[in-house]
Amino acid sequence: MLLHDITLENFGAYRGKQTLNLTPKPGKPIILIGGLNGCGKTTLLDAIQLALYGARARCSGRGTRSYDIYLRDSINRQASPKKAGIKLWFSTTVEGEQRHYRIERFWQLTGKAVRESLAVFINGEMDKVIGEGWADHIEDLLPLEVASLFFFDGEKIESLADPDRAAPVIESAVYSLLGVNTVEQLRTDLLALQRRQKVSDEDRTALDQIASIEKQLEENEVARADALQRVASVRALLLRARMDLKTVETAFAKEGGDLFRRRAELAAQQDHAEKQLQALNDMLANTLAAGPLPLLLLGSRLDAIRQQVTREEEAAQSEQVLEVLNDRDQQLLDLLRNTLTAEQVSQITQHLEADRQSRAVSADIPRFLQMSRGAIQQLDSLDQILSSERARARDLLAEVASLRDQLSVIERQLAGVPDEEVIAGLIKQQDEERKRVSQLEHDLRTMEEAHASAAREHENLTVMRERAYGKRASGLAKAEHAARVVSYSDRVRTTLEKFGEALLQRHISRLEVAVLDSFTRLMRKGELIQDLRIDTSKFTLTLIGADGEELDPGRLSAGERQLLAVSLLWGLARVAGNRLPSVIDTPLGRLDSRHRQNLVERYFPQASHQVLLLSTDEEIDDDLLKRLIPAIAQTYTLVHDDTTFTTTVERGYGWGGTSYVA
Template identity: 55%
Template sequence: MHLHKLTLHDFGAYQGRQHLDLRVKPKRPIVLIGGLNGCGKTTLLDAIQLVLYGPRARCSGRGNRSYDTYLRESINRSADPARGAELRLEFSITVEGRLRTYEVARTWAVSGKNARENLAVTVDGGYDATISENWAEHVEEILPLEVASLFFFDGEKVEQLADPERAADVIEAAVQSLLGVRAVEQLRTDLLALQRRQRLSQEDQGVLDQIQDLKARSQVAAQEMSDRSQDLAQVTSLHDSAKASLEKIERDFERAGGRLFEERLGLEATKKDTVDRLAGTQKALRGLAEGALPLLLVRDQLTTLSEQSVREHQAHEARQVVGTLESRDAWLIDQLPDSVPGAVRTALKKKLTADRKKRASAAELTVDLDLPRSLAQKLSALDEVLRADETRACELLAAAQKTVHELEQADRQLAAVPDEQQIKALIDARQKAAENVIVARAAVEHATELVEEARGRHERLEADLQRARDKRARTFIREEELQRVVTYAEKARATLEKFGSALLRKHISSLEVAVLRSFQTLMRKSGLVKDLRIDTDKFTLALTNRDEEPIDPARLSAGERQLLAISLLWGLAKVAGNRLPTVIDTPLGRLDSRHREHLVDRYFPNAGRQVLLLSTDEEIDEHLLRRLKPSIAHSYVLVHDDTTFTTRVAEGYWWTEGALHAV
């Protein structure tokens, strides 16, 4: 891009129509424009940006004002607002190997409270309505706004670019737009558009749309089923955790005597029943003791008495029988017939006599207590009663012993029951844990229902999808053909992505070298920076010194930071091939004399094929003018009238004869 001519008509401080010839020649790339502060140097820079970018222009004098307000206030105060102001910029660029000349004319005038603007673009001398109507998009192809900030700048902006974050934005915008990386991305976008243009017939597309819809819904259902399953796993885990927690609390509750605490009322009732049973048993034993039972203590004596009574009874009966038997035996002998031998008679008499003697001896007693004859029968009845009472007493004693044991056991259990205050925390914790288990179980049941519902939906959608696929198999053949186009386009996009990454790395590498060499060329301290790196992801600058230690840009002096920013811009211009004009406003404000000489000798003549240098008399002074003069194609001085507050453009520069006369 080569700027030919800039025309200002009643713009800012420039009254009337002012022209600047900006054409340069080989080895004379500089157009030097001198002006004191407030004379309109920055206005020239604003004019170039305004005519190109309109409301998007980054004009220094606009501030926060609206574009309409800025246009109205940019009309020269001595001019008629109804006639307005005008800016024209003529430049040439090479398009598809052909040099083409553009002239952009932006005019505006005040109508009522608003400014009406008009834009007209001529190409090779002829008005082009299409380009005029779409100039905002067209100018981005010629000189993107982000890139323009790299070539249209003032001294203050140069220092701002030394900030790592600002520098990162500048480098990224430059690499993307200026060095062709964005073109690769645009090609990837075009391939994506090609992919999207691959379409089937309406009928087939309808089938595929249906299938795609079913597939998408099936995927959603599958994802939902997966999510629900994960939710189920989570709530199941929570449920298991809640159960484990409850079981632990139950064990703690058990060890602390919680079961006994819960059974306390039952234990107390059991003890009361045991006490009542023991009392009943003891009462029954006392009842037995009030009867014949104590006679068991003299059972042996009662047995002896019973035996004595039997003997006395037998002796009494024997005494009665003996007298009767003697008469009976005599009668019996007399009744024997005479035929009975004497020996038999004698033997019988002996036998009967012996029997009587035996009975008589039985009737004889050592002691005769003269006991009643009924005593034996009564003692026998008493013995039966005592046996029954003894059996009952044994049963009652065994029951009492068992009851006493049960009572002792109940006392021990009740003694083991913990105090309510001691176990209250465990009771509350167990209650809460039980509630948590109930809630978790409900959550598991609900999650299980959701999983089953999602599985059912997914299975139904899969079945519908399979039926649709079976019905339209031919459509898939056509889709596969189109898909191949899409696939190869995607492969091409992937290749372009790799190419773009490689191109980015190549440009970054070249840019690192160019910026480092530019900085080392401009720096007075040649050994300050040994290496410079640019991050390919964040586009940040990293400096290192000769000891391989990092250098914080904030530690550089104001002049060094300004030179670093200029080096960044110079390096970008070198890598881009210096194909764009460079406009520099007040470039030497914070530099010492040595750095100024370096810029004049090394940078300005080599900054690009066309350099517009806007300077004050203190920046490019008589000494520096002599050093810069061999590289100057045109020089202008901005003459300001302090009475009318207007500026006109005169040829020459301070310390030249024509310029001194004009001033």
């Protein structure tokens, strides 16, 4: 495979269209691309992988984000419209013929959704069939696991610098890159054949149903994971929005915003209270004051009148009694004169006269009121009327006092209402935050419902699958032909297992030699390691020192372990013999000057027929650049504008005294 050129359009920091010619020259395999940290070197490596593998690409900047979110975030902030894309042109040999591929992958932000398109051109003509099945096609050309051994950055070299952590890489490389997995795949296919042979023809419908359900379950798993991630994302946004709203509401309340929103209500309450107070005052003045209530001011006079009326009534009664007694005494004396002596009659007369005179004292009172019986009754009922009026007046006065207190509170609240110009900005901000929270709550409910729907669908599909398996198991029967196929398959699988072990041992032996040779070339201490062994079961590295004893990897310096990681990748590529380009991002890491010189002189020019080096100014410096120039085919510098936060591609390489343009 050979990479010819790549075009980045509004991808990451690359604004507009930026094109790099990646074609090497005879004897000059290196394309040197320089840039300071943050200029977009790793973004360029991500772009190559994204163009080839799409959602499966192992891009460094993706993290745990979903593919749609990663695409959306990778669009240059200044792009208008919000659209980005990558074009990659490469060639490779397919069935003995060289074939040129141009991959054009574009995506555009439409509302909240990201729409992606992929076009595949083969020898200049669009091929829709291969474009639709590109994920499978690229696996035939360059499997993702294999590509990870040729497209790597300094961080991967750091992770491989630990021999224990290198075991999974060695295992993956041996099986995928060196063809051992082909034997394993044959054994797996034979096992699948055995399982298929155990199924009768009548069971074919059940198998198709199970396959359909399994496919739906896989799609449902993707949908559930995506829905869950969207729920988490919206929930986080909602939490942040609620915190923002709370902050605005706190500031709003501090400025008197609640009183401002209630100003109309307070004004209405004030008007209502004033009208009630006026009505009560009118009632006190026009109703109670105009009635008998003022008579309460004449309490002592009314008591004197009552006493005088009582005395006049008693005098009138005494006067009537005297008249009756006078008539009675006269009749009694007339009767006694005939029977008694004159002296006795005189004594009785004196006694009766004295009695009348004593009674006449109470009747001799001035009677200037001379009230009638009706007037006296009205005077008697006046106390009850005045008591009722007094209680009514007290209630009204208490209500007046309460209304005045209420008005005082309302007036103080109205006095504290802030000016509209002061609070207008906070009102607008509060309304906007509330709308934002409301929208996010609606989005969250929608996302949660989508996730719940996907979960219900998963449960239903699981039940359907169990039923389908149960139905299949109930009708499963062994056929003689199937048993024969199973028997032969077992024999072949046993043979393939032995063959695979032998093939694995052969490749491991070659790999041990290649890695040791690569490490010896790169090391300045040629006598440090005498031998190198790889365990075929655990795929761990064992280093043998110059004394023939095992060498603890911890005794190696950080730079030496990094060179060991590079030797591992180089040895794998040499044993595999695949003509694949190598893309190396920030390759020199913690290496000292001597180790860097060895990499520059011995590894980079021979790593592959095409080597893309993504370096900082402190890695490939002036001295190393001079040593590397004989192997350089193209040079570029990624120039970052700190004011616009965008990167452009310029020809040439160099920051110091040496600048080289190829």
